[in-house]
Amino acid sequence: MSLNIALLGNPNTGKTSIFNKLTGLSQKVGNYPGITVEKKKGICKLSNTTKAHIIDLPGTYSLNASSIDESVVIELLLNKNNKDYPNVAVVVADVENLKRNLLLFTQVKDLGIPTMLLINMSDQMKRKGITIDIPMLEAKLNTRIALVSIRENKGLDLLKELLINYRELSVKPTIKFEDIDQHYFDHLKNTFPDQQLYKLWLLITQDINFAKIERKKIIDSIDFKTQSERNLKKLQQKETVKRYQFINNILKNTLVIDKESATDFRSKLDRILIHKFWGYVIFFLILMTIFQSIFDWSSIPQDFIDSTFASLSEQLKIRLPEGVFTSLLSEGIIPGLGGIIIFIPQIAFLFLFISILEETGYMSRVVFLMDRGLRRFGLNGKSVIPLISGTACAIPAVMATRNIENWKERLITILVTPFTTCSARLPVYAILIALVIPQGSFLGLNYQGLMLMFLYLVGFGMALISAWILSKTLNIKSKSYFVVEMPNYKLPLLRNIGITVWEKTKTFITEAGKIILAISILLWILASNGPGKDFSEAEQIVKSNHKQLNGDALSNKINSHKLEHSYIGILGKSIEPLISPLGYDWKIGIALISSFAAREVFIGTLATIYSVESNAEETIKNRMASEVRADGKPLFDLASGISLMFFYAFAMQCMSTLAIVKKETNSWKWPMIQLVGMTLLAYFVAFLTYQILS
């Protein structure tokens, strides 16, 4: 006797190991006609009288094809004329993902093909705390099951025995199609009484060519009226829901997963990392380590970059012929660019840590961990992904909300995501922290690193509070489901990490760099020109008012006078009454306006303004540190510094984010609400902070 056996299963269920074990060296590798998907066929002697031709089909999650791999599986199962059409189908399931794997099993069985279930990796059951009542599962699924461990060479004899007796397998469908849509499926059955119902249904819903399955007959039929694509998709979704209801009911009584008794490495680690208490503690400690390292490790390369740009400006001034373009280069472009390049080390370290967390599989645990807490704030579990990716940039994070089905929950996520600390805020925080937070440490943790971490938590906290308020005011009634697949832990691949760090840093520098370069040029022009005699006759005015001054002091005073009466000075002065209660002067006001384009422009703007004002070639940090108020006190002190940090933590200083919010919501209403709401909040918090601390 000779029979055809099809091996099917989800990807990574060990299907090919089973195939190799059964066929040994009797294998033949080919391709499916017309496509490059690999086809493996082999021969297995099941008994002295029975020989089996085994075909190893590509891994597929279901029979609803979305890729070529999946479509070749369906093409074989629907085509009885194919010489490889199976007498029996073996669906290989992984013991850890039985529920997901059973979807494919029910679909294959409903095609009327004798189908048995092979539960693989049975050696993992004890370590993972899994118990399966095999006889009950067999009865409920109306099939036979082989529990197999290739590693321990167990269960293969039973598998062969079941295959020899494949005729005993039931071909009764697992679900009733009438339950999906009685009218539609009755009509289908009456129109094609000779056809197998599920085969017909798959034919209708798959967009692939099965010439020999009488598709022509369906199209030509006068009686048969198919439905719109939209309705067919709805029916398909209903079918999947019915199947999962069937599977859930069965597994409720036959499968027990006791996480507490699991002893494998992954389970042990998961028990700690996603623990209700320790999970959060560990996550908090990891965050603290990251922010400490960002400050500690970045300081040396940052000092080097800062001094390099300062001397580059000086060298340009000396070596190039005197003139306006030389001034633009040395006072506008170079200091402006220096203001962004200096943050390469910190950005690179941030992404280094993020990519390590992603590569090791820990980030998925964080997503799972955060899901529990987020629901209390009216957010969807899927909101975690935008909120976490918002630490890099709000733009892709806002786009990542597209997988949230519920519109109101999606809208809330879009509105609160810009509160999470994006990489553009990092340069602003970094320089302000370095200026106003002392370098000392507490219990080995430096204050500057702790402040940076605090700002990240403040951003995340504000996102949650805003979400909670919005969920109450927007009256959200329904909630969506949340599914996250936890990958196995693995050692990170250095190459992958290197590529991520390089790509993210490059994107940040090139995107921000171009904007900063353009704004630096315009700022320099506006700062180097002004209307009226106050600007054009600045030298005579200063000399007559400050006769005691000479040398550098006189020169700096003239430059200050000119800047104050330049176009940018007039603009800054005009908004000074509005921002002085926050502790800012008109120069910071200019930086606030220009950084509306992008937050990181703030530092570049100040660098350009101070460079125009002073002849001395100093580092950006030193220039900011030497700024004083009218009463001689430092401009950047604890009160104004923290006030500024809070302003940037809450303000919507990003035109690109507004543009993407407009695109995603298809209306200016929401980005405008976001802009006004966040700016008012930022102003209020910054005002309170300055008034309390000063």
Added chain:
Amino acid sequence: MEWVQSLLVFLAALTAVAYLFSKWKPKSKNKKGDSCGPDCGCH
């Protein structure tokens, strides 16, 4: 040489304005379904 430097500054300013304008000029209206699903509340 002064006029060369002034010309370079003028060109730099022109390029900067053009770049910023191209970066934030209003984009053409999205096609339906381009960026949001049928249940997004915006159709």
